[in-house]
Amino acid sequence: MGDIGSLIDGFGVALQPTYLLYALIGVTLGTAVGVLPGIGPAMTVALLLPLTYTLEPTAAFIMFAGIYYGGMYGGSTTSILLNTPGESSSIITAIEGNKMARSGRGAAALATAAIGSFVAGTIATLGLTLVAPTLADFAVQLGPPDYVALTVVALLTVSALLGSSVSRGLASLSIGLLLGLVGTDSLTGQQRFTFGLPVLADGIDVVTFAVGLFAVGEALWVASRFRHGPVETIPIGGRWMTRADFHRSWRPWLRGTALGFPIGAMPAGGAEIPTFLSYAVEKKLSPHKEEFGKGAIEGVAGPEAANNAAAAGVLVPLLTLGLPTSATAAVLIAAFQSYGIQPGPLLFENEGNLVWALIASLYIGNVLLLVLNLPLVGLWVRLLKIPRPYLYAGILLFAALGGYALNGVRTDLWVLLGIGVLGYVMRRFGYPIGPAVIGLILGPIAEEQLRRTLAISQGDPSALVSSPFAATVYVLLAIGTVVTLLVRRRAKRLVEEIVTPVSGPTA
């Protein structure tokens, strides 16, 4: 029951007018930037980080919470009206939602996405509230070998899941791991891969890395293949959600939440799989199967709820274990670290007030987002029409601002540009970006825990599997890999069926 008390205290903090204002600024900016085409949630958080550099931690984290959820909401608006998924977990929303918008039911699609996001976000935040403290209590007992096991799981699954080619995912992950090695070794003080350059001695900053890969890389990629001509947006048409729409939506919302939160909370989860699963489930259960692929409201409601529930689920391993399982989570970890706060099992003990204020503000942010999104969606839509040259110039301007403001050092900007070129090459040749960002954050954690384990065992590698927890994790990993490969194959086939309407009896 102590947790309920802490949560109420958290609300006490988050509901103070100043913090409420930060939450409002956070959700507004998060939605506004998230709506911009080509900007996914990870880039939204990375680009808006500079705003919080000088804030005190509580205000900063309340604002982050708003930006994080706001970015998710904004992304769904873009996918429905532009058919441009900012990230893989919005693909499904884009498919059905965009079809709905094209057939003049944009208003209903946006509404079911917004309300579904609210329902899922709220239930999943409740789940986070209940699960996280218990898990943190348990995680305190985990030793270095257990962390090695968890990071192995997170690293492998992330590289395999994000993107269509496993070897390219692994390459991306390894590049992130390598760049995470750059700097001064924390255990021995030796310089590694710094080429004697002082700018590299402290390592590559995660924020610089994320902004470089996402923002600069994206801008360069767009510049190299710029689609000229006017921007086509679909006007929001049709009636708002009808009773029938509600009737068809509420079960998918709940089912999407039930899939999204637990999968998102697993160290191997992420948000992509639950959206695919949700879509498959809704297609199977719907009495309107024939509408799928042509704009079925269940196909928006379910996956969108799953996506948002997973976003809250991702916060579970992030806050309790310090493990980021999505690119956005990796950027959030960097934000924590810039305040000298290490997410992990001790977070709830050491920074209890901060965490509970953060969780409380997630509830508040969800309400604010619903209020902002239902009536104001027309305003966000106007952002979609920003002329593209100005949009990408603005993205680069903000990236440069963030790169400079981080340490106030000009040379950081050269690093930013270099990483941006890397991001361009990766996009051009189909290497997913997410694993690199996660590798950069997880690599140092994995290495430190691995070396600690082996130092304690005096080099005996069996120590890595001798703890029951670690052994269990490896067994689950083996099973999980097989299962996800199967699920993945199905999900992939599903997407192909929808994206390329093959003539024939396949559907």
Next chain:
Amino acid sequence: MSVSTDEASGTAARTAVPELLVAAGVIALGLFTIVDAHGITIPLSSNVVGPRVFPYAVGVALIVAGAGVVLSVVRGEPAHPEAGEDVDVDAPTDWTTLAKVIAGLALHIAVVDRLGWALAGAVLFTVVAWALGAQLVRAAAVGVVLGFTLQIMFVSGLGVTLPAGIFEGVSLLGG
């Protein structure tokens, strides 16, 4: 699977060489990682697993991944460049625009301390917007307004440090 074989092999032939080069680059990076890791000093105090082990592992992972990509390219599975609303995946690379944008960034970095953030930001914005097709004069006007607005907002409003450059002494810009 859904793409017909003719199309697939045609695309593959067109893109295979650069793709293989990039994959070879990944392998080379792995080799470099292992070689360079060999040069990391291991202090005497270091116990069993020193600062070289993890880099070795990363090097091996890079080589394996690169080889995997080579294999898939040879087998005729082309890469899927990232799609996007403003990206024309089928278009050839527009090197001129790309070079202009990179030059805009480089120019920004070169002058940011001397001119101050606001003007350097305006330069960056103008070059990039112009490179992507905006009118030069309009882009410059928007860029100057944005540059100064952002600097004032961040320096005076949020207390972030940005260089004042030639506006040294103007307190609103942090000089």
